Amino acid sequence: MRVRTGGGCRYCASHGFDLTAPARVYVVQHHQHNAVKVGIGGTAGRNERVAQHRRSGWVLVQDWHFATGVEAHAVEQAVLQQLREAGHGPYLSRDIMPNGWTETFDADLVTPTALATIVKASIADLAGTVKPVPNRTILRPDRWSVRTGPSTVGRRTPARKAGRGQLPLF
Incomplete structure (x- = not known):
């Protein structure tokens, strides 16, 4: 349908989130709003959501x-x-968080540490299950890198290269 309407498919579109490029899952916290957020974004360029x-x-x-x-x-x-499924709906409104508000949660109910633990458990549960091409498993958590908070400022993983801390598509 997206191709018919001129938008392109999610794998080849020249705008938005690039499903074929290196990406990351992140957990961020906003102290003033008492909110946490899980999200995805590219590691460089147009999809660098953490910045x-x-x-x-x-x-x-x-x-x-x-x-x-x-x-x-x-x-x-x-x-x-x-x-x-645990009953947590979006915490912030679209007015406060215009982009990504549906992935926000009350930090009193879902702490940043708890959210990070859920991400780690989901990674372990999904290991070996995502197969974008028949018979080609791409999730291998033993090759993923984890970085925490302020020590990551200024560090970037090179875009479009499967290197240390990333896993190759094939």
Whole structure:
């Protein structure tokens, strides 16, 4: 349907989140709003969401890097599903958080540490299950890197390269 309407498919679109490029799942916290957020974004360029959130007062708690957005998206969706099933709805409104408000939670109910633990558990649960091409498993958590908070400022993983801390698509 997206191709028919001129938008392109989610794998080849030249705008938005690139499912074929390196990506990360992140947990951020906003102290003034008493909120936490799980999200996905690219590691450089147009999808560098953590830098966008940082400008709005969010602080990086932890992030996990993947070779492709397919993997990051699968983890994010598993985390959101688990939180929704536990009864946690969006915490911030669209007025306060215009982009990504549905992935925000009350930090009193879902602490940053608890959210990071849910992400880690989802990564372990999904290990070996995401197969964008038949018979080609791409989730291998033993090859993923984990970085925490302020010590990551200024460090970047090279875009479009499957290197240390990322896993190759094939």
